[in-house]
Amino acid sequence: xxxxxxxxxxxxxxxxxxAYLTILVALILTLFxxxxxxxxxxxxxxxIFAVPPEWLPRNPTLxxxxxxxxxxxxxxxxxxxxxxxxxxxxxxxxxGTMAGYALARFRYPWQWRKQISFWILSTRMMPPIVSIIPLxxxxxxxxxxxxxxxxxIAYTAFNLPFATWMMxxxxxxxxxxxxxxxxxxxxxxxxxxxxxxxxxxRPGLAATAIFCLIISWNExxxxxxxxxxxxxxxxxxxxxxxxxxxxxxxxxxxAAGFMACVPIVIFAFIVxxxxxxxxxxxxxxx
Amino acid sequence: MLKSEKGxxxxxxxxxxxxxxxxxxxxxxxxxxxxxxxxxxxxFPSIYMFYAAVHRVSPNPDLPxxxxxxxxxxxxxxxxxxxxxxxxxxxxxVVAVSxxxxxxxxxxxxxxxFIRRLTFLKxxxxxxxxxxxxxxxxxxxxxxxxxxxxxxxxxxxxxxxIQAWAGDVNLAMFSIIVADVxxxxxxxxxxxxxxxxxxxxxxxxxAALDGASSWRQFWDLTIPFLKPVxxxxxxxxxMDALRLFDLVFILTGGGPADRTKVLSLYIxxxxxxxxxxxxxxxxxxxxxxxTIVLSTWFMKRMRLAE
Numbered sequence: 001x002x003x004x005x006x007x008x009x010x011x012x013x014x015x016x017x018x019a020y021l022t023i024l025v026a027l028i029l030t031l032f033x034x035x036x037x038x039x040x041x042x043x044x045x046x047x048i049f050a051v052p053p054e055w056l057p058r059n060p061t062l063x064x065x066x067x068x069x070x071x072x073x074x075x076x077x078x079x080x081x082x083x084x085x086x087x088x089x090x091x092x093x094x095x096g097t098m099a100g101y102a103l104a105r106f107r108y109p110w111q112w113r114k115q116i117s118f119w120i121l122s123t124r125m126m127p128p129i130v131s132i133i134p135l136x137x138x139x140x141x142x143x144x145x146x147x148x149x150x151x152x153i154a155y156t157a158f159n160l161p162f163a164t165w166m167m168x169x170x171x172x173x174x175x176x177x178x179x180x181x182x183x184x185x186x187x188x189x190x191x192x193x194x195x196x197x198x199x200x201x202r203p204g205l206a207a208t209a210i211f212c213l214i215i216s217w218n219e220x221x222x223x224x225x226x227x228x229x230x231x232x233x234x235x236x237x238x239x240x241x242x243x244x245x246x247x248x249x250x251x252x253x254x255a256a257g258f259m260a261c262v263p264i265v266i267f268a269f270i271v272x273x274x275x276x277x278x279x280x281x282x283x284x285x286x
Numbered sequence: 287m288l289k290s291e292k293g294x295x296x297x298x299x300x301x302x303x304x305x306x307x308x309x310x311x312x313x314x315x316x317x318x319x320x321x322x323x324x325x326x327x328x329x330f331p332s333i334y335m336f337y338a339a340v341h342r343v344s345p346n347p348d349l350p351x352x353x354x355x356x357x358x359x360x361x362x363x364x365x366x367x368x369x370x371x372x373x374x375x376x377x378x379x380v381v382a383v384s385x386x387x388x389x390x391x392x393x394x395x396x397x398x399x400f401i402r403r404l405t406f407l408k409x410x411x412x413x414x415x416x417x418x419x420x421x422x423x424x425x426x427x428x429x430x431x432x433x434x435x436x437x438x439x440x441x442x443x444x445x446x447x448i449q450a451w452a453g454d455v456n457l458a459m460f461s462i463i464v465a466d467v468x469x470x471x472x473x474x475x476x477x478x479x480x481x482x483x484x485x486x487x488x489x490x491x492x493a494a495l496d497g498a499s500s501w502r503q504f505w506d507l508t509i510p511f512l513k514p515v516x517x518x519x520x521x522x523x524x525m526d527a528l529r530l531f532d533l534v535f536i537l538t539g540g541g542p543a544d545r546t547k548v549l550s551l552y553i554x555x556x557x558x559x560x561x562x563x564x565x566x567x568x569x570x571x572x573x574x575x576x577t578i579v580l581s582t583w584f585m586k587r588m589r590l591a592e
Contacts, residue, residue, distance in 0.1 A: 019400040023407070026393065030411055033468065036436065037425045049434050052442075091323075099320035106313035116321065118585065123328050125581040127529035129550040130570045133338060133563050134331030157327040164320055188305075189312050218418040220532045221550070225558075236420035236532075243424065243536055250428065257421040268416045272409040276480040279415075279473060283518045284480050 034261065041065070041254035048250050064251035065259075073230050074256045077238035081260075084148050084234060085216035088155040093209050096163025097201075101193055103164070104171035105179075117168070124161035124281065131157065132225045139226055146232045154222045159212045162281060166211070169282030170204030171197060207274035210267050217264065235260050332574075335567045343564035351564070358568035368569060370544050371552035374459065378548060379527040382463045382470075386523060389467070390474025391516075395508075398482045412476055414469045423536035426465040427452070430537070452537045458545045462533055470526070474519050481515035482508075521584040528577060549573055 040048050042060040068074040103117050135154055136145075144150040178200070179192040187195060198205070220236040227233045233241075239256050242249040268275070276284050308315060339358050341351040362368055401408060414422065429436050430451035438448040452461040485508065493503050509516075531550040534540060540547035540555070549569070557566035 016400065019397055022393065022396055023401065026411060027407075029468070030414060030472070033422075033425045033429060034413065034417075036429065037421070040428060051434050052439050053434060053436055095319040095323065098316040102313055102316040106316075108313065116317065120320070120324060121585065122578065122581060123324050125525050125577060126328065127525070127550065127573060127577055129529060129531060129553050130335075130574045130577075131328075131331050132554070133557055133567045133570055134334040136557075137334065137338070137343075137563065138331070153327070156323065160320055160323060188309055190309065193316075214416060218420075220418070220420050220535075221554075225554075236418055239420050239424060240536060243427070248427070253424050254428070257418075257424050260418050260421050264416050264418065265413055268413060269409055272405060272412075275409070275412055276476055280477060280515075280518050280522065284477055284515055 037254050037261075038258045040250065041258045043251070045251055048254075064255040067249075068252045068255045069259075072252065074235070074238055074252075074259075076230055077233055077235045077256075078259070080148060080232060081217055081234040081236075084151045084155065085213045087148070087152040088159050088216045089209050089212040091152065091156050092159035092163040092212050093167075093205065096160050096208070097167045097198070097205065099164045100167025100169075101171050101197060103168045105176065105197075117165075120161045120164050121281070124158055124165070126158070128158065128219075128221050132222065135222070136225050146227050146229045148232055150226050151223055151232070151234070154226060155216045155219060159215055162215065163208050163212060165281045165283075166208040166278065167201065167204065169277060169285070170201045170208075173285070174200050204274070207271045207278060210271045211274075211278040214264055214267055217260075335571060338564050338567040339571055341564050343562070343567075354564070358565045359572075361565060362568065362572060367544065367547070367552060371547050371549045374544075374546060375528060375530070375548045375550075378459065378463060378466075378530060378546075379524060382466045383520065383523045383527050385463070385467050386471045386474050387516075387520065389471045390519075391478050393471075393475050394478035394482055395504075398479060401479070402483060408476070408479070412472050415473045417469070419469070419532035420536065422465060422469050423533050426461070426468070426533075427537055430461055453542060455542050455545055458538050458542055462530075462537060462546055465533055465537065466527070466530070470523060473523065477515055477519040478512065481512045485511050517584065517587070521581065524584075525577065525581060528573070528580075 039055075039057050041064055042057045042062070043054065044059060044061055044063065047054050047057065047059060069078075099120070103113055107113070108116075131154075135150075139145045139147075139150045174197060179196045182192040182196045183189065218236070219234070220240070223234045223237050224240070227237060235256065239253050239260065242253045242256075271278060338351075340353060340355060342354050342357075343351050432438060432448070432450045432453060435451070437451060441448050449457055452458050454461075489507050490503060493507060498506070529550055530548050531554070534546050534548055534551050535554075538546040540551045550573075553566050553569050553573070556569065557563050
């Protein structure tokens with residue numbers, strides 16, 4: 001008996017040790033690339049090219065931040081990214097919340113609820129490359145290439161289905177009784193949504209909005225197609241533009257790349273409780 | 287009540303009528319904006335794309351389109367570059383998603399008990415998949431850099447031959463896959479952790495009483511219970527892998543020798559570099575067809591839409 005218990009305990013100890021070791025290795029592998037881009041953004045060019053590499057910037061400098069954000073238009077790109085993300089998020093969350101609520105609560109004839117939910121989800125699955133040709137021709141026709149509105153329209157195409165599904169899953173979690181009570185007390189159906197369901201879904205609403213911001217902020221391909229001018233290009237396009245056939249401006253893109261990551265990491269911590277749901281389009285409730 | 291008494295009877299009736307009408311049709315009114323926007327943004331482009339796919343389209347908007355029938359689709363059968371891109375996409379999707387799945391599931395099983403309450407740590411491990419893919423791409427470009435990159439420094443210290451990584455014909459696809467695995471394994475890991483956290487306890491107690499080994503418990507209980515979460519995780523990853531673009535665009539540009547040319551990149555090249563939007567539309571329709579078939583099959587099987 002005693003030996004079995006010791007064996008179990010030593011087995012448990014071993015498992016615990018292996019687990020912590022794995023976590024440590026995973027942490028190093030996860031964080032090193034992020035650290036590395038940050039470290040290089042603070043190095044002089046000559047130190048970036050050093051062999052063997054300088055693990056810690058020995059001679060830290062903000063030179064590349066000055067190059068990117070003061071001398072070159074990366075501040076402009078960041079502002080464009082931000083404005084486009086805000087516009088897309090406002091549209092997607094407003095209409096997505098209403099549609100999500102409708103799909104979570106109302107009955108429709110002929111299985112419409114299922115069919116429409118399914119169709120909305122399938123628009124989210126559409127690869128963006130598939131829509132670049134029509135979008136390009138469309139924006140070209142209406143003379144909207146190189147505008148932020150064009151980007152907002154294009155991004156809404158995949159943020160709106162996302163917001164709808166997220167909000168649908170949050171509303172489904174709310175007890176319907178509270179809204180029924182409000183209606184019994186004389187509120188209209190719309191009032192029950194606005195005054196009862198919406199305030200209760202506020203955490204979900206905030207998480208959905210942040211996810212929409214992240215998705216828009218990170219988007220690259222559509223922006224690459226639709227925008228060619230400084231006035232409309234987003235941060236990812238600005239970064240990619242400094243990786244050329246002839247030279248890669250490592251310091252500059254490291255600085256801009258690291259700056260593009262910072263808000264995302266902050267956002268990730270704000271929505272940490274909602275990560276699972278957000279990443280699975282509301283299908284898995286974490 | 288007081289307010290309505292002040293209004294004239296006619297306007298009152300009209301206002302009431304409107305209100306009642308919108309109240310009665312609320313279920314449609316709340317859904318309508320989303321449906322209309324998405325219809326405009328998906329159906330219209332799809333029709334336009336069918337139209338473009340049967341024409342020879344000049345990138346110059348002033349030139350007329352010439353009708354060519356199914357020529358663009360016929361080209362798919364003989365276009366060697368398209369077949370290379372298709373094969374690369376399939377290889378990337380299968381290999382990358384398999385590695386991510388095995389790693390993510392393995393880590394989740396190992397760490398489930400130890401990490402459950404460590405929300406902060408979990409969020410730190412989730413950082414890669416939230417980052418802009420372009421930032422991830424330049425980071426790995428810096429790591430793979432043949433002359434001064436970190437990876438070759440490590441190879442050198444270990445006494446292994448240094449490599450060109452993303453620039454090497456045989457290692458380019460591998461390099462793309464590694465960067466993708468770095469970014470997306472956390473996704474599988476996170477979803478599997480969520481799945482494991484929701485497992486019921488009783489069946490395991492019963493199984494333990496019956497003397498079932500942990501191996502049997504894993505195959506007969508854990509996997510069946512996790513199945514819905516696994517399906518969703520795989521569906522989303524496969525859909526994402528099929529649209530791979532950013533990493534390839536920055537790390538290899540599709541080279542060397544087309545070894546990393548994937549479908550998204552090829553469509554982009556056909557449309558812009560080769561200025562042939564009609565043919566690009568035909569390839570896009572092929573990709574769209576494959577994604578619709580795959581995702582419908584997946585979603586129907588998992589009854590996701592309910």
